[in-house]
Amino acid sequence: xxxxxxxxKPEPTTIAAVxxxxxxxxxxxxxxxxxxxxxxxxxxxxxxxxxxxxxxxxHITEDNLQEVYKTLLRAYFPEQNPQxxxxxxxxxxxxxxxxxxxxxxxxxxxxxxxxxxFDGSLTAGxxxxxxxxxxxxxxxxxxxxxxxxAFTKVTTLRFNGCLLTEAFxxxxxxxxxxxxxxxxxxxxxxxxxxYVAKLARGNYAFRLDIDRELPAQERVEAVERLxxxxxxxxxxxxxxxxxxxxxxxxxxxxxAMQHFIQHRYRLKIIDRPDMHKLLFGPFGKGESHHEAV
Amino acid sequence: xxxxxxxxxxxxxxxxxNESVEKGDYLLIxxxxxxxxxxxxxxxxxFANIPGILEELLRSLPxxxxxxxxxxVDPLEIxxxxxxxxxxxxxxxxxxxxxxxxxxxxxxxxxxxxxxSSIKKLPIATLxxxxxxxxxxxxxxxxxxxxxxxxIDATSLDGKLNIITGKxxxxxxxxxxxxxxxxLQYKAVVVVLDLNGEYAGLGFTSDGKRNAYYNxxxxxTPAQNFKVALKQLHLNVILNILIHALHxxxxxxxxxxxxxxxxxxxxxxxxxxxxxxxxxxNCNQNVRDALFSRYHALVNSGFFTDNVxxxxxxxxxxxxxxxxxxAIIINMRNTSPIDRQIVVEYVLGKLVELLTSWRLKAxxxxxxxxxxxxxxxxxxxxxxRMRHFGIFTTFITNQPDTIRENIYRQADNIFLFNFTNExxxxxxxxxxxxxxxxxxxxARDLPPHHCLVLGKVVRDFPxxxxxxxxxxxxxxxxxxxxxxxxxxxxxxxxxxAPYSVGENS
Numbered sequence: 120x121x122x123x124x125x126x127x128k129p130e131p132t133t134i135a136a137v138x139x140x141x142x143x144x145x146x147x148x149x150x151x152x153x154x155x156x157x158x159x160x161x162x163x164x165x166x167x168x169x170x171x172x173x174x175x176x177x178h179i180t181e182d183n184l185q186e187v188y189k190t191l192l193r194a195y196f197p198e199q200n201p202q203x204x205x206x207x208x209x210x211x212x213x214x215x216x217x218x219x220x221x222x223x224x225x226x227x228x229x230x231x232x233x234x235x236x237f238d239g240s241l242t243a244g245x246x247x248x249x250x251x252x253x254x255x256x257x258x259x260x261x262x263x264x265x266x267x268x269a270f271t272k273v274t275t276l277r278f279n280g281c282l283l284t285e286a287f288x289x290x291x292x293x294x295x296x297x298x299x300x301x302x303x304x305x306x307x308x309x310x311x312x313x314y315v316a317k318l319a320r321g322n323y324a325f326r327l328d329i330d331r332e333l334p335a336q337e338r339v340e341a342v343e344r345l346x347x348x349x350x351x352x353x354x355x356x357x358x359x360x361x362x363x364x365x366x367x368x369x370x371x372x373x374x375a376m377q378h379f380i381q382h383r384y385r386l387k388i389i390d391r392p393d394m395h396k397l398l399f400g401p402f403g404k405g406e407s408h409h410e411a412v
Numbered sequence: 413x414x415x416x417x418x419x420x421x422x423x424x425x426x427x428x429x430n431e432s433v434e435k436g437d438y439l440l441i442x443x444x445x446x447x448x449x450x451x452x453x454x455x456x457x458x459f460a461n462i463p464g465i466l467e468e469l470l471r472s473l474p475x476x477x478x479x480x481x482x483x484x485v486d487p488l489e490i491x492x493x494x495x496x497x498x499x500x501x502x503x504x505x506x507x508x509x510x511x512x513x514x515x516x517x518x519x520x521x522x523x524x525x526x527x528x529s530s531i532k533k534l535p536i537a538t539l540x541x542x543x544x545x546x547x548x549x550x551x552x553x554x555x556x557x558x559x560x561x562x563x564i565d566a567t568s569l570d571g572k573l574n575i576i577t578g579k580x581x582x583x584x585x586x587x588x589x590x591x592x593x594x595x596l597q598y599k600a601v602v603v604v605l606d607l608n609g610e611y612a613g614l615g616f617t618s619d620g621k622r623n624a625y626y627n628x629x630x631x632x633t634p635a636q637n638f639k640v641a642l643k644q645l646h647l648n649v650i651l652n653i654l655i656h657a658l659h660x661x662x663x664x665x666x667x668x669x670x671x672x673x674x675x676x677x678x679x680x681x682x683x684x685x686x687x688x689x690x691x692x693x694n695c696n697q698n699v700r701d702a703l704f705s706r707y708h709a710l711v712n713s714g715f716f717t718d719n720v721x722x723x724x725x726x727x728x729x730x731x732x733x734x735x736x737x738x739a740i741i742i743n744m745r746n747t748s749p750i751d752r753q754i755v756v757e758y759v760l761g762k763l764v765e766l767l768t769s770w771r772l773k774a775x776x777x778x779x780x781x782x783x784x785x786x787x788x789x790x791x792x793x794x795x796x797r798m799r800h801f802g803i804f805t806t807f808i809t810n811q812p813d814t815i816r817e818n819i820y821r822q823a824d825n826i827f828l829f830n831f832t833n834e835x836x837x838x839x840x841x842x843x844x845x846x847x848x849x850x851x852x853x854x855a856r857d858l859p860p861h862h863c864l865v866l867g868k869v870v871r872d873f874p875x876x877x878x879x880x881x882x883x884x885x886x887x888x889x890x891x892x893x894x895x896x897x898x899x900x901x902x903x904x905x906x907x908x909a910p911y912s913v914g915e916n917s
Contacts, residue, residue, distance in 0.1 A: 160482075169482035174490055361480070369464030375493035 122294040123339055125318075127346035133233035134349045135161040137222045138362035141215035144376055145388065150180030153211045154376055157218045158366040159226055161233075162349055162358050169365055172222070174376060179210050188213065195221040199252055216247040220256065227260035227267070234345050235260055236359040237269035241311030241328035242303060250308050257310060257330050266333060266341035269311060270359055271326040292317040292354070293346055295327070295339060312338060316354070318346060323354030413503070413531035415441060421507045421520050422849075423452050425531060426460055429499040433457065436557065436854055436864075436876040438534040439505060443524035448512050450524055451534060451542075452505035453874060455853045460500040468498065506850055508873055509543075516542055518872075536560055536875060543871040551594040553587075553865065554880040562877040564869040566598050569776070572868060573795050573822055574806040575815065577840060578829020583861040585610050587827055587879050588778055588808050592739055595776055596628050599737030601730060603763065604778040605756060605785065609745030611778075613885030620885060628738040630729045634747050634755045635714030641723040642716060643681040647672055649761035654706050657753035664702040667695050671703075682718040683711060713751040715758075726762050730772055744785070752785040760790065760798075767801040774802035782807055783814035791815075795822050812839040825867035830858040850874050 139157035146152070156173030177187060188204040195217060205213040219238075226235055241257070243250040260267050290296060296315040303309055311328030312335075318325075329338040350357035368376075380386055413431055417424040423441070427433050435454055442449040459465075484491060507520040537560040540546070547565025556562050569591070576584045589611065592602050604611045615629035616622060632638035642650075647669065654660040654668060671689045675681045690703045710716050717723055729740050742759055744752050766772040777794075779786065786794075794805050795818070807815055813836070820826075820843040828851065831837050837855055841848035846866045854864050854876065866874050 167480050169480060170485065171482060172485040174486075174488065176488060176490075365480075365482075367467075369467045371462045371464035371468050371497055372490070372494055373464075374462070375497045376490055378497060379488065379490055379493045 122290040122296050122317075125293040125295060125339070125343050125346060127293070128340065128343040129347035130344065131164070132344045132348045133161055133163050133230060134236065134345060134356065134358045135159065135226055135230055135233055136236035136238070136356070136359040136362040137219060137226060138238045138359070138366050139215040139219040139222065140363075140366045140368060141211035142368045142373060143211055144176070144373065144380065146391070147178065147180075147386070149182075150178060150184075151207070151210075152176065152178050152380060153214065154368065154373075155211070155215045155218050156366050156368065157215070157222045158362045159222050160358055160362045160365065161230075167358070167361060169361070171365055172218070173366075174368070174372070175218075176376060176380060177214065179207070181207070184210060188217075191217055196224075196252055198255075199249060205246065213247050220248070220252055224256045224259065227256050227263065227265060230263060230265055232264040233266075234341055234348075235265050235267045236345075236356055236362075237267060237328075238272075238359060238363065239269055240271045240274075240313075240326065241267070241269045241309065241330070242307055243310050244303075244306040244308045250306075250310070253310055257332065261330065261332060266337065267311075267330045268341060268345065269328040270316070270355065271328070272355075274326040290317060292319055293351075295342060316342065318342075318351045318356075319354040321353060325354060413439070415524065415526045415529050415531065416502065418523060423450070423505045423507055425452075425503040425505055427457075427501045427503050429496055429501075433501075433503055433533065434557070435857060436874075438508070438536065438539050438873070439503070439531055440511070440534040441524050441529050441531050443529045445528060446522065446524065448510055448522065448524070450507055450520070451509045451511060451516075451539065451873075452507050453850070454503045455506050455850050456504040458502045458504065460502045462497055462500065465498060468494075504853075506847060511542065514542075536562070539873060540870075540875075543873055545869070545871050545873070549598050551591065552880060553590065553863075554877045556875060556877055562865070562870075562875060564865075566595060566600070568869040569595070569804065569806075569825065570774070571799070571804055572824035573799065573804070573819070574825040574827065574867075575820070575823045575843075576806060576808045576827040576829075577812045577815075577831075578810065578855075578858075578863070579831055579833070579836070580810050581860065582829035582858075583863065583879055584808050584810065584827075584829055585780070586861070586882060587829075587863060588780075588806060589614060589884060590879060590882050591806065592776075592778060593625055593882065593884070596625050596737050596739055599735075600776055601733045601737065601772065601774070602739040602776045602778065603730075603759065604739060604741045605759070605780060605782070606741050606743050606745070607752075607780045607784060609743045610780070610887050611739075611741045612743050612745075613887040614739065614741065616885035617883045618885055623884065625739070625884075628733070628736065629741065630733070630738060631741045631743050632726065632729070633743040633745075634751060638726070638742070638755075639715060639717040639723045640726075640758060641718060641720045642683060642686065643720070644723060644725070645681075645758075646761070646765060647676075649758055649765070652761055653710075653754050653757045657750065657757050658706045658709050660706050661702060663696075664699045664706075667693065667699050668703055668706075683716055684718060687711075709750060710754070713748075713754055715751060715754055726759065727766065730763075730766060730775075734772055749784065756785045760803075763803055764798065764801055767803065772802070774804060777803050777805045778808065779805060780808045781811070781814070782809070783811070791819060795819055812836050815839075817842050823867065825865070825869045828855050828858075828864040828866060830860065830862070831855050845872060846874060 137159050139155060141153055141155045144152040144154055154174040154176045158169055158171045160167060160169040179187060185204040223237060243253040257267055294317050298313045298315060301309060301313050310331060312331045314327045316325050316327035345356060377388060381388060414426045416426045433454055435457060437454045439452050440449050441452060509516045510519045536556040536558050546563060547567055549566035550563045551566050552561050552563045554562055576588055578584050595602055612631045615626035651665060655665055671693055675685055675689055687707055690700060690707055732738060742755060763775055809815060823843050826843050828840060837852045841851040858864060862876055862878050864874055864876050
């Protein structure tokens with residue numbers, strides 16, 4: 120495989136990125152309390168700006184799980200057929216995905232001639248990313264002259280037995296390595312061309328999916344415009360890193376949200392016994408969340 | 413406020429932004445079930461160690477510079493809660509006492525309930541009432557932060573050793589003047605060893621008129637209106653002067669004793685006769701030289717006279733003050749270091765003499781920068797022996813390390829003004845009546861004219877007070893070069909004529 124060398128193109132281009140995060144705030148006798156938040160961030164010239172929505176706090180119970188999810192799905196993507204709601208365990212992530220797709224769609228429809236960075240791949244056909252939904256987002260982006268670049272931090276794809284991101288240590292950055300002939304198992308569908316992106320020194324490589332409806336030359340040019348307009352630290356675009364940083368919940372915010380629900384809904388926070396610790400003592404790893412509200 | 417942690421006699425309390433608590437404030441931690449309450453004083457206010465706070469701060473400065481611009485759509489209004497958590501504070505408090513009903517005890521052996529205790533601010537006025545910091549002879553020092561008056565009892569200064577310390581221009585002399593005038597109201601006898609002539613104006617208002625204390629203030633300036641005739645001196649006093657102030661060796665002192673006795677027996681104790689006696693005395697030449705050099709030092713001081721009419725009797729002033737109270741100001745502004753020591757030796761010797769014979773009941777002695785005139789052995793004397801005679805000393809200094817550690821240990825009251833120097837705070841914190849943390853933490857942040865009062869006067873509840881103003885004439889101001897000089901460079905008193913070419917050419 121031949122690398123595609125890249126040279127940064129400084130022509131002014133808006134770089135935007137979207138990321139969301141979710142967290143479980145606690146458990147009630149009927150279900151769980153979760154919070155989701157999303158961030159859109161963009162860089163014009165030398166300045167970054169952001170729009171952060173949330174946190175949105177939901178009390179999800181067995182009774183309202185279907186209703187909450189489908190109501191939001193209908194509100195965000197009215198054309199989409201509501202499929203089965205996720206299970207209890209997946210619900211925080213699925214709610215965050217829903218918000219992320221909506222933010223991505225909004226950005227794709229409102230921004231012009233820019234580069235939109237997604238966190239993750241352009242693989243569709245999963246329960247949280249229906250093919251039609253992602254196709255519509257990519258189409259809307261193309262209609263506005265935008266290019267979608269999706270960065271995956273950790274991939275399981277392999278090339279010659281090696282992890283894709285570790286397979287080309289000798290290639291000098293900045294470069295792209297096109298990985299052709301990836302055939303996902305149905306119902307999964309790839310809506311992007313898969314590349315390995317080595318954008319900076321230091322042996323940092325990421326899987327990069329670029330909208331496959333765009334001509335090959337335009338795909339490469341989009342990456343070159345990204346190089347010319349954004350900071351690339353450790354091979355990763357700063358805009359996307361900021362999107363992640365700004366939406367992630369800090370411990371301080373979790374305490375604040377617990378404080379909010381405690382005051383607003385008169386809930387009392389109690390420390391539920393940690394069964395792992397209780398049963399196994401120092402050999403118990405402990406549960407990740409054992410607070411009950 | 414919530415009780416967080418206790419270690420030793422330090423208690424940590426979590427406080428939220430809507431609760432206004434500052435260093436020096438008192439808190440009452442009430443445990444209703446135990447029917448007891450702890451009184452704790454805030455000695456430091458810190459940010460609470462909130463998890464994730466570092467990440468929170470870091471993400472607001474992503475590119476190592478300006479804050480990232482953005483908009484938050486926060487429909488549930490969580491942001492105020494985040495700020496509330498972020499701004500929560502940890503109050504480091506020192507436990508001072510336990511209240512049971514109306515009684516205060518210094519016991520800190522119990523622990524109030526963490527979950528059930530209620531914590532509230534304890535107004536200083538209430539604390540003072542609880543601690544019974546009042547009495548029949550009130551002295552109002554000033555106002556506390558809560559604008560309530562801090563009134564101490566003059567009896568809490570009686571028989572006590574006090575220290576007033578703080579860095580320059582923080583109000584030490586002002587407080588000592590306040591204490592002196594307050595003591596005068598209660599007919600106390602006060603002696604002030606005034607190094608810079610600052611107390612000479614105590615009998616006048618700021619606009620130069622006589623005030624209520626005018627008749628009680630006696631300013632004695634050595635070699636001017638304060639002279640001593642040799643025949644008024646006791647041998648011990650003159651020997652103390654010669655040995656301690658003028659460093660006369662033992663052998664020579666023995667000869668001097670003989671000469672003095674000889675002259676006294678002859679009834680001719682005058683400076684002239686003393687000089688003649690030394691000249692003609694049959695003794696070793698070296699002893700004679702030693703005695704002569706000291707004799708000349710005595711003569712040159714101008715403090716001694718042969719004219720009894722010219723000699724102002726310190727004793728007279730003190731006995732006059734005994735009836736209605738009075739302050740004898742020993743103004744040593746223009747007195748040389750050696751002469752200062754001579755004068756102080758005389759004054760202290762005289763005081764001891766009057767007190768031991770019960771002609772004086774007790775004296776409040778105010779000593780400014782005492783290390784400049786007090787001999788080494790007097791320090792211990794003052795805090796032990798002289799206290800029993802009835803000399804109750806107040807040391808005033810801006811160099812706390814000039815006062816010995818044992819003085820701090822035995823000090824009953826400390827009036828502490830601002831210090832920023834770590835070393836100075838370290839010295840003061842050796843006082844027995846206060847813990848080092850309180851001194852170091854609170855004194856560092858005291859604004860000018862604010863004083864941390866420690867010790868018996870406040871029943872060991874350290875209280876910050878803004879010392880009240882006093883209408884007395886300010887004396888002994890520092891002479892300044894630029895005072896009275898206009899910004900254009902001309903002086904009010906010296907006019908500089910413009911340079912004229914014609915005059916010089």
